[in-house]
Amino acid sequence: MGDTGIPVPSWAERVADRLGGGPHVVVTGISPSGHIHNLREVLVAEAVANALRNRGEEVRFVFHADTIDPLRKVAPGVPESYEEYFGHSLSRVPDPEGCHASYSDHFLVPFEEALHEMGMDIEVLRSHELYEDGVYTDVTREAIEHTERLRGILQEASGREMPGHWSPYLPRRTSGKLTGARVLEHLPEEHCVVFVDEDGFEETADYSKGEGKLGWRVELAARWKALGVTFEPFGKDHTSRGGSTDTADRMSREVFHYPIPGRFEYEWNYIKGQGAMSSSKGIVLLPKDLLKIMPPDALRRLFLGRDPARAIELDLWEGFPRFMDEFNEETGGSEVPFNHLALVAQTVGEDVEAAATMLRRGGYEGAAGDPEQLAQDLYYARNWARDWAPESMRIGLLEPEESREFAAGLDAEQREYLGAVAASLGPEMGGDEVQDLLYSTAVGRGLKPKRAFAAVYKTLLGKTSGPKAGPFIAGLPPEEVHRRFLGS
Structure with missing residues (x-):
């Protein structure tokens, strides 16, 4: 209590x-x-x-x-x-x-x-x-003794006639089945019923020993x-x-x-794109799987919603990071956006120290200061990225050779833009500062931001889009960013 x-x-x-x-x-x-x-x-x-x-x-x-x-x-x-x-x-x-x-x-x-x-x-x-x-x-004895009243209630509630041999009790036949038997007699002092099976053989079932059910x-x-x-x-x-x-x-x-x-x-509950949850149709979300991507209280929030008297549509794909961010904001959880945490988890694997370093560089000192909690948060984010994240969010830092190949496919303007960013990028810069640098350098060179950021993502991730670039870059080792931006 x-x-x-x-x-x-x-x-x-x-x-x-x-x-x-x-x-x-x-x-x-x-x-x-x-x-x-x-x-x-x-x-x-x-x-x-x-x-x-x-x-x-x-x-x-x-x-x-x-x-x-x-x-x-x-x-x-x-x-x-x-x-x-x-x-x-x-x-x-x-x-x-x-x-x-x-x-x-x-x-x-x-x-x-x-x-x-x-x-x-x-x-x-x-x-x-x-x-x-x-x-x-x-209660089984009570039910059998009031068979006629129970039959009447079922008939009145369902609007259909119940068979004359209907019984509230289903005795287990010798074959093991609970169906196909007809109760003939009740022996209350012995807690038994006498019944015949489908083949006409007479048997008894002791309801005090679980030899049948209501x-x-x-x-x-x-x-x-x-x-x-x-x-x-x-x-x-x-x-x-x-x-x-x-x-x-x-x-x-x-x-x-x-x-x-x-x-x-x-x-x-409904699952986005699949319909109402149904075990018989295989449309299910199993709690053990969900506990691999979120803590118990988040799972409670996910299924209860604001009011369980209202239907909910569960989105474990694109919508999940937003759900986790809202949950963390309301409960005082991780300050790191879940998308960014998933990125870090994919970049460093299970290396909590490397993740802490990456988060500090990105401006998330608080999250980096609690290794035990960070390890748990990374576990959820890593599992989500592996099992649920849409392809666009499954990312990993390119190997140097791969990065050089993608950089070679950029046009001259994009390569010069990356070189200018590399020249101004300092190891002490936080995520917001790097974001400002990326944007202002593009504007200063007359390069459309969309093309500029596409060049950034191409050389780092091999994609044309990705997480917010400033915090991501700030969290990476500066020498790795310089090497890729300079195509070396």
Whole structure:
């Protein structure tokens, strides 16, 4: 309890105010049937949990992984042969790459690791273990005993007739499948159901031992009661008329007699040029990958935006440097423009001392004075430049021989311009001074600035454009700049 140290947005504080006194159980989760991308939902829940903690409330924050859910669709990148496991619990399907204990863990564990890397105070619960440990025994019995009422709620909410043999409970057949069985009898004292499979064979399933599960719409309301949930965020697809929350609310009130938890409806994430994020379509941004290009609080800002009730379009390419600059300005982070930091990182690699020297020459004394923080900032910038930067921003200082070849392709005016700049360029000059020198020399010689700067970039980078030239040149060893400008 107490201040978490993580900034809490005002909308989360308002939600916490409405929830009132605790103790509180904040829950979020998903079925790990593919790459998990719903970080926005988890971050909405975290923000509310932290707002409650900052008020001194007792809070349990849970990520509920629906690992007992049956496999219904093969995720992108998984062999089509996995269709043979349709209907089997994700926790009982083998990992397609053999690196984790199950299909569900293959997708869940990297996400879980990312949450902990972000410093999130969260419990990750696997639903198959909750069923096996008896956490859902009582609510499962309640659901089975009120089968007719639950059927009625589903029919009224969906507007379609439910089969006469419908049951809220899906027993696991001997084959391992959770589908295709028909419940015949409930034996509440033994926590069992008697059912027949598709072939007419009679079997029993003990729901206190996880030998089956509740259907997903019923399970949502049931787990609110089983876990004591007081808050859960939902995407707009779940909160639409006839959606999962519509039915769960009624089931919670009328069958389980449990108060409906507080909620927040968040909008979807979109990836620029690709559309809405979707695990089934392979349109995802994985948290572990994103933590390689930005710190955890920047990732929180990226996904939450100003207001998670509004849709966001994520741009990890051209727009990312601007996002990082805005984030650093608001949080007191690096003073170095992210584009320039990416340039430095590409120029010096992992050599932090060389980067510090380059930044000092460019006028960024503050950033150069904290080697540990600089190393971290360079790590993010270097990874972004390698994995996400558009081609125009992927740069590196030319080798002397390459520079001479590009210089030979310049016209006489451009070569004379570079010679004049080299003659006036001093090692003590800062980035702004060099920028002024480049511009004033071009104007003084009647050379259009565009052609002048193209000559600069050509001899240094082999491109016609690049980062702001003054700070870049000021950060380079003076002898290297002179050599290239003079074509020697």
